[in-house]
Amino acid sequence: MNRDETTKNTFALTTPLYYVNDLPHIGSAYTTMAADTIARFQKLLSKSVLLVTGTDEHGQKIERSAQAKEMKPQQFCDEIVPNFISLWKLLNIQYDRFSRTTAPKHASIVQEFFKRVWDNGDIYLGQQKGWYCVSCEEFKEERELLDKHRCPIHPTKEVEWRDEENYFFRLSKYQDKLLAYFDSKPDFIQPESRRNEVLNFVNQGLQDFSISRVNLEWGFPVPENPKHTLYVWFDALLGYITALLEPDDEPTLENALKNWYPFDLHLIGKDILRFHAVYWPAMLMSAGLPLPGKVFGHGFLTKDGRKMGKTLGNTVDPIELIDKYGADAVRYYFLKEIEFGKDGDFNEVRFIDVVNADLANDLGNLLNRILGMVKKYCGGKIPVVTAEHIDNDNPLKGLGLHLGEQVKIAYEALAFSQACNLVLSLVQGSNKFIDDQAPWSLYKQTRQQEVECVLYTVLESVRLAVYLLSPIIPNISTAAYQQLGFEVNFNDPTSIDLAPFDIHSKWGLLSSTQNLGTPQPIFKRIDLSKND
Ligand code: MSP
Numbered sequence: 220m221n222r223d224e225t226t227k228n229t230f231a232l233t234t235p236l237y238y239v240n241d242l243p244h245i246g247s248a249y250t251t252m253a254a255d256t257i258a259r260f261q262k263l264l265s266k267s268v269l270l271v272t273g274t275d276e277h278g279q280k281i282e283r284s285a286q287a288k289e290m291k292p293q294q295f296c297d298e299i300v301p302n303f304i305s306l307w308k309l310l311n312i313q314y315d316r317f318s319r320t321t322a323p324k325h326a327s328i329v330q331e332f333f334k335r336v337w338d339n340g341d342i343y344l345g346q347q348k349g350w351y352c353v354s355c356e357e358f359k360e361e362r363e364l365l366d367k368h369r370c371p372i373h374p375t376k377e378v379e380w381r382d383e384e385n386y387f388f389r390l391s392k393y394q395d396k397l398l399a400y401f402d403s404k405p406d407f408i409q410p411e412s413r414r415n416e417v418l419n420f421v422n423q424g425l426q427d428f429s430i431s432r433v434n435l436e437w438g439f440p441v442p443e444n445p446k447h448t449l450y451v452w453f454d455a456l457l458g459y460i461t462a463l464l465e466p467d468d469e470p471t472l473e474n475a476l477k478n479w480y481p482f483d484l485h486l487i488g489k490d491i492l493r494f495h496a497v498y499w500p501a502m503l504m505s506a507g508l509p510l511p512g513k514v515f516g517h518g519f520l521t522k523d524g525r526k527m528g529k530t531l532g533n534t535v536d537p538i539e540l541i542d543k544y545g546a547d548a549v550r551y552y553f554l555k556e557i558e559f560g561k562d563g564d565f566n567e568v569r570f571i572d573v574v575n576a577d578l579a580n581d582l583g584n585l586l587n588r589i590l591g592m593v594k595k596y597c598g599g600k601i602p603v604v605t606a607e608h609i610d611n612d613n614p615l616k617g618l619g620l621h622l623g624e625q626v627k628i629a630y631e632a633l634a635f636s637q638a639c640n641l642v643l644s645l646v647q648g649s650n651k652f653i654d655d656q657a658p659w660s661l662y663k664q665t666r667q668q669e670v671e672c673v674l675y676t677v678l679e680s681v682r683l684a685v686y687l688l689s690p691i692i693p694n695i696s697t698a699a700y701q702q703l704g705f706e707v708n709f710n711d712p713t714s715i716d717l718a719p720f721d722i723h724s725k726w727g728l729l730s731s732t733q734n735l736g737t738p739q740p741i742f743k744r745i746d747l748s749k750n751d
Pocket residue numbers: 234235236237238245246247249250275455456457458486487488489490491518519520521526527528
């Protein structure tokens with residue numbers, strides 16, 4: 220993280236704009252859950268946050284999907300888009316802007332941007348020959364292809380040969396500038412392995428890429444020559460900028476760029492890294508615009524080692540998962556179980572094991588157990604103890620005092636799994652601490668002061684744990700926080716202002732002046748025998 224990001228008090232980030240060729244699946248949900256978690260974490264830091272998501276609706280892939288359903292493309296898109304919006308609601312995604320590339324204002328932004336690049340002499344007419352994957356909407360090198368000219372990302376699809384006149388963008392002109400930029404901002408592309416991939420690609424020499432198509436109707440006509448349709452990726456990336464317009468703004472670049480631009484983070488999957496880390500920065504350089512702060516390419520969710528997706532038909536239905544297990548469990552599993560940046564296989568048995576072990580047993584039972592003991596041994600009142608009363612060699616205090624800072628570093632590095640594991644160490648430590656200290660037997664021996672110190676230590680540790688997990692499991696954290704006597708709702712941005720990170724991430728906050736709420740299970744153990 221560079222200085223700018225830590226000192227600025229705004230944070231703008233994007234998910235990709237999803238293709239609407241089909242209903243959203245768990246792969247699209249994955250990026251969005253991660254983006255929402257980052258947005259929520261940044262809000263805890265008291266930043267103003269703008270989360271942009273949306274849909275990418277032009278191009279051949281969508282045109283053909285609509286044809287297959289015998290629908291007009293616009294009508295087809297209009298039917299698919301609400302499914303994204305409703306899935307984001309089910310997943311508890313708090314986005315600020317939903318950018319559709321078929322929105323009328325987007326057309327104006329695209330035109331103006333195209334003109335800038337055109338006026339800069341970076342667009343020319345040429346002949347495009349090559350293999351095109353419609354599912355990727357991308358030309359492929361012959362050497363990348365599987366046998367029978369199949370796409371490596373969509374192995375059931377054959378690429379198509381194209382030999383046509385296209386407009387080209389002078390990407391080659393930006394090779395040195397891009398390399399200089401990558402050099403000056405070593406954390407621009409994350410994780411490190413993806414940065415190396417991009418560096419290799421650029422160092423091999425950049426070729427100009429075609430930004431128009433012929434024989435395609437569904438898209439924007441190229442301003443200089445309406446027989447050509449603008450390449451879907453040229454239009455789609457600009458959807459990020461269109462999203463920045465306020466509802467009443469005239470759709471001009473100047474208006475779009477005035478508040479949140481440049482983005483701090485584009486969160487994407489590894490398959491679209493080149494577009495975001497090479498093509499997009501070069502396009503922005505050509506238009507004379509500042510570049511984003513960071514591009515993070517996460518891995519794929521796989522099933523039996525293959526990318527999950529509609530093309531392969533091997534995806535998991537996110538709605539079914541949420542219906543069965545709830546949004547928090549789904550968010551937690553994918554962010555904790557898969558190291559962000561790496562691929563990860565989905566397995567429902569493992570899913571149940573993880574959420575039962577961590578959320579129901581370790582965390583849920585701990586809260587219930589400690590609230591029960593406070594009721595029994597302290598009349599349901601938070602003991603009159605402060606952090607200073609607790610010995611410095613107390614294992615939970617030892618962990619708790621540094622946890623906030625460590626978890627912050629993990630979130631900032633988008634190491635969600637690490638953030639969860641750090642918090643879990645406090646949760647598991649708390650369970651062990653209760654067993655070791657056996658407050659029930661201290662109570663029998665009328666060692667009340669010790670009982671109270673033990674209970675305070677654990678209560679405070681659970682508080683810190685649920686606070687730090689709130690960007691991932693906001694519903695569970697809200698329920699737990701309220702049982703601990705805080706009127707905080709982690710789903711309500713104004714309420715989050717009441718729980719700023721610099722205060723709530725510190726071990727020792729809990730005070731005897733507040734009243735505990737009614738204990739209730741925060742996460743019900745999943746019992747398959749009852750579900751089936
Ligand atoms: N429309 C483009 C993005 C344009 S952004 C200006 C696109 N759309 S997509 O719907 O195909 O993919 C969107 C995102 O979902 C990508 O980041 C992609 O990596 C992600 N995923 C799609 N399937 C996935 C998995 N199986 N696993 C993880 N993420 C995956 O590309």
